[in-house]
Amino acid sequence: MSSCCVAIVGVGLVGKQVVQQLTSPALSGLFKIVSLTNSKHTLALSPSAPTLDAKTLLSLLPASSQPLPTESAHPAASYSPASPTELVKKLAADARASKQHTILIDCTSDLAVTELYPAAISSGLSVVTPNKKGFSSSSDLFQQVVDAQSAPNAGLVYLEATVGAGLPIISTLRDLLKTGDEVTKIEGVFSGTMSYIFNNFSPATPADGPAPKFSEVVKVAKENGYTEPHPADDLSGSDVARKLTILSRLLSINPSSLAALPSLPDGYASLDTETLIPSALADCKTGDEFVQRLPDHDAEFEQLRAEAEKEGKVLRYVGVIDREAGVVKCGLEKYPVSHPFASALSGSDNIVAFHTARYSQRPLIVQGAGAGADVTAMGVVADAIKVAERMGVRVHL
Amino acid sequence: MSSCCVAIVGVGLVGKQVVQQLTSPALSGLFKIVSLTNSKHTLALSPSAPTLDAKTLLSLLPASSQPLPTESAHPAASYSPASPTELVKKLAADARASKQHTILIDCTSDLAVTELYPAAISSGLSVVTPNKKGFSSSSDLFQQVVDAQSAPNAGLVYLEATVGAGLPIISTLRDLLKTGDEVTKIEGVFSGTMSYIFNNFSPATPADGPAPKFSEVVKVAKENGYTEPHPADDLSGSDVARKLTILSRLLSINPSSLAALPSLPDGYASLDTETLIPSALADCKTGDEFVQRLPDHDAEFEQLRAEAEKEGKVLRYVGVIDREAGVVKCGLEKYPVSHPFASALSGSDNIVAFHTARYSQRPLIVQGAGAGADVTAMGVVADAIKVAERMGVRVHL
Secondary structure (H helix, E strand, O other): OOOEEEEEEOOOHHHHHHHHHHOOHHHOOOEEEEEEEOOOEEEEEOOOOOOOOHHHHHHHOOOOOOOOOOOOOOOOEEEEEOOHHHHHHHHHHHHHHHOOOEEEEEOOOOHHHHOOHHHHHHOOOEEEOOOOHHHHOOHHHHHHHHHHOOOOOOOOEEOHHHOOOOOOOHHHHHHHHHOOOOEEEEEEEOOHHHHHHHHHHOOOOOOOOOOOOHHHHHHHHHHOOOOOOOOHHHHOOHHHHHHHHHHHHHHHOOOOOOOOOOOOOOHHHHOEEOOOOOHHHOOOOOHHHHHHHHHHHHHHHHHHHHHHHHOOEEEEEEEEEEOOOOEEEEEEEEEEOOOHHHHOOOOOEEEEEEEEOOOOOOOEEEEEEOOOHHHHHHHHHHHHHHHHHHOOOOOOO | OOOEEEEEEOOOHHHHHHHHHHOOHHHOOOEEEEEEEOOOEEEEEOOOOOOOOHHHHHHHOOOOOOOOOOOOOOOOEEEEEOOHHHHHHHHHHHHHHHOOOEEEEEOOOOHHHHOOHHHHHHOOOEEEOOOOHHHHOOHHHHHHHHHHOOOOOOOOEEOHHHOOOOOOOHHHHHHHHHOOOOEEEEEEEOOHHHHHHHHHHOOOOOOOOOOOOHHHHHHHHHHOOOOOOOOHHHHOOHHHHHHHHHHHHHHHOOOOOOOOOOOOOOHHHHOEEOOOOOHHHOOOOOHHHHHHHHHHHHHHHHHHHHHHHHOOEEEEEEEEEEOOOOEEEEEEEEEEOOOHHHHOOOOOEEEEEEEEOOOOOOOEEEEEEOOOHHHHHHHHHHHHHHHHHHOOOOOOO
């Protein structure tokens, strides 16, 4: 096989970057984009037509606010209303007929699309995605994805970009587990937003002048686009809980002599997660209202910071999987200023420490930007290359 | 294909760990060890015989100090004098006949074995190795290895464990490059020995009491087995130079719009490498003599440390590939105490920072133990799994 077909569902910031990288000279000819789907339309491209560049490809997909075109803007292009269910059926049938492997890249954050993964995988399509929902929601869906891998001629599933975007976190965990290491503990700052907030609110080396107020840090983070439009969506800890759910499930499906982890039937929703949303603000409808009322609660956060400072420590919002203690939890923890989570972390970086039987004296650490369209797309495209290689496409050193 | 055959050349500390991991329950049935070769003997195992456990396998290979057995100690075992050249021919012929893919794992540090890689790869064997010599010696040999990948039905080549042992360094570089990122700079502490020496000689947070002398730190490092028997072999910087040569060559063979790196015709020997061996000690025959005479030169190192301290900095022996400056070099550099190479580094850990177009504000960092038999074997076995997967062996999430 000399190339793989790729269908992309979700053509927002990440999806656009995926198109850019898949068509870059570094990967010349390795992938053939056969369809692009946004929330309203699917653009299908004839696989026999010459490969188009990213700009042309993206220009052929009408915005979801536009009506479905009645005429094709390009000889290779045709249009249909978006239906991921129909798309999966068509891709599987086309792949069987052409004997070309096809990768479904899901760049949505839509649970409904992830519910198609089991059928997609068992019908021979591979799934590559940064969408956390398929692996961090109900344990039934996760198990169906796992089981689908065993169908005859099943496709593969790769999810590096669900945790830490392009950082090698899932692949490192996989290498550790598959080579028989015992992962005793995974601990990390998994949210770029939480990283930014606490690196600034509780720095290892305090800046001159008065310490910033919690509400001020959150306000600046929101203004700079480091938070969701409603900062409570970050401060709830649910994004961290989803990532931790994925890692703990990957641990659970690999053989280990260590104690089993608590199972998470409802995924991230059943994980012990500390929310940083003051209970009085739980009813805030908008992000603006939230930011406006947050100063009323600065004293609570100030007290936490003062307690940590008294011990020579800083605050970090972390996710922890501790197999010896049998605990999986997300919340605020205190770290000494010399700890890598304190002194070495800056900006909105993620950091993840793997403690294992082999890396027992000091952990294996991966650190860097864990969010952003370009690095998320990199995680997706690196996975797509691995799928292509496993399907026999030749990529050299 | 349901399994891969594996032939291991070099059955020292790393080779033994590779045998352990390949036969561990985590990989049950994925690999079939068909031969073990030490410096004197080859043990061949009938591929049709039942799989043996690591202890039995290793017990069947006579020590190189023993004569070649005249009788087999096991029905599946047969013996021959060690000849890697003959072994490669036989493995290739057997693989063709059985249509089973075979991986040659080279756990020697022998240049002569690496010179067999081009023939092995072009005859269909895959090569997986922690042996740096094949990729850091002459540019001719490196180019032959690269070219061999293009032969019809060629095998693959994986070398993760040549840099940082089991740490995801080469795989991360590959993902960055293949997805079209521009790697502008790679900087790191690549030697566990150098890391230990300078973390102790020039710590970010000095301990109480008088600062240790350079010669004392080297002496303790030698006594604890952190250095080669002759510490000059570490202090020469050649180990770092070999690793840097490998990374810069991997950069050079991937498309980039950045300036080309200086080519290294003689590999590590033609790289700008600062030696820490005092010139007066260049003639020391033994490690013991070296350690005994090193105190004469403590003042030179003390001066370097004092100069760094005056700037609020620490000393680290690093390798740097700076594409904008067109520089590849190994040597002592000064870092502010808040830099990850200063504050976050401890023990004998490696740390590598990738600065790229995408990771431009802050680098992508990988850190952890970069030497040791178990983590080196992990790098090798994780690579072997990737080869097996690319040859169609099915491994799940």
